[in-house]
Amino acid sequence: MVADFSFVSHSRLDLANLIQDFSQAHTGAIVLFSGEVRNSHLGKDVLYLEYEALEPLANKMIQAIIDEAFLKWDLHKVRCVHRIGKVDCGESAVVIITSSAHRNEAYQANRYLIDNIKSRVPIWKKEFFTDGTHTWGKSN
16 A cells, blocks of 8 residues: 555644545544653653654655555555654644544554554654753654
8 A cells, every 4th residue: 555645744743634534435433543742751741852763764664564554454544644853742743543444443453553653663752851851762
């Protein structure tokens, strides 16, 4: 399946825009997952996150994971977008949308996509805390 959308974005993710063309007559289920940046982690207050990626490789790997999902489930449409750069608290860091005729397939595929993107794709985050400290980690 060829992607119909970029996988990595330097711009704020607009959920309404991302999901607007998913309704189709043959679609019985649309599942949207949005990974949000929370304002606390590790017992500290978070200012914001910065994400970095090896973008060409990240795009290639996300496409491969989407292709795997289409082989495992009877999906109508998939959209996956991960933010890169500064992401403020309350903003979406990653959005995954799946559609299918039935909810079970849409839910299973959505979970498969987020779990595999987080574990396999070269995207890292740097958390900035209000106490002036920061920490690097795998985007998870």
